Amino acid sequence: MHASSHVDAGVDPDAGRIANVHPPDWVQPTPAGRYNLVVLGAGTAGLVTAAGAAGVGARVALVERHWMGGDCLNVGCVPSKALLASAHAAARVREAGALGVRVGGEPRVDFAAVMERMRAIRHRISPADSAHRFRELGVDVYFGEARFADDRHVEVGGVRLPFARAVVATGARPVVPAIPGLADAGFLTNETVFELRALPERLLVLGGGPIGCELAQAFARFGARVTLVEMADRFLAREDADAASVLRAALERDGVDLRLGTSLGRVELV
Known part of the structure; x- marks a missing residue:
């Protein structure tokens, strides 16, 4: 080397x-x-x-x-x-x-x-x-x-x-969705989340794919209040439905607030 x-x-x-x-x-x-x-x-x-x-x-x-x-x-x-x-x-x-x-x-x-x-x-x-x-x-x-x-x-x-x-x-x-207010409120992606120095008190995760699910669970386990929003009626749409069901139960045990079949209309910073 x-x-x-x-x-x-x-x-x-x-x-x-x-x-x-x-x-x-x-x-x-x-x-x-x-x-x-x-x-x-x-x-x-x-x-x-x-x-x-x-x-x-x-x-x-x-x-x-x-x-x-x-x-x-x-x-x-x-x-x-x-x-x-x-x-x-x-x-x-x-x-x-x-x-x-x-x-x-x-x-x-x-x-x-x-x-x-x-x-x-x-x-x-x-x-x-x-x-x-x-x-x-x-x-x-x-x-x-x-x-x-x-x-x-x-x-x-x-x-x-x-x-x-x-x-x-x-x-x-990463693809950033065109949601009104999102840019003004500020957001993280998988490319910037690892720059955090302090644990956010609350975290909204958009998307129930592998990255969204693993980050939602991790931050919930660290103590953040996490809400996970997914447009489809289940997580991991490309995976087996039984696997998605097991994942849902695990996220719920860790305290993640799950919003399935949900579209985000607007984001406001409060």
Whole structure:
């Protein structure tokens, strides 16, 4: 691993992670002829593709406009599962009495410590997805907005990268519904919720998909008053109805206020 792709206990975890996944002093490589493969997007799919191709001897360019590691490292799998582990621990303490274990009252959740742990975990994992590591794997890493100049060239920051094959692995972004008052009231998405430093007293979650359900349960277990609104008549519309029923019972046990078959007409900050 490159010396710059390490975890220093004295470094702010967010600053340390960003230094790995989008180094502020990164120098763009000089294109060395035609690439066998250009990969657009350095999320999970893009990283695996780039590393695999370089591993069999291909000349690979990897282009990322934001953070390497994509959703999984920065705003998805890693931070959400760290958060869920803390929420699970709080729930187990509350349920301990039913198993004959006395813990001395309601557990106190230190939300700031929960979030700091999550950030430390992201920082600790970030060297695996770092620009320096992929450079050492033989991948030319470019940061910037990419566009296809033609069917054999990609442009990044005014530099043309000739290629034989290209993989587009640019991922997805959250869709913000056009609900009157939502923008004025302010809102979080799966990309910004992990920036919280204090536990909100109340939280309205729009959407009963996997992300909405797991965040609703986690914040309820931390002690927030959570309302979950879903337009359909059940959660997890793409999953088995029995699984959705089990989930509903679990959310209700954790105190989530469920509003199924409900459309939000307007949002007002009170």
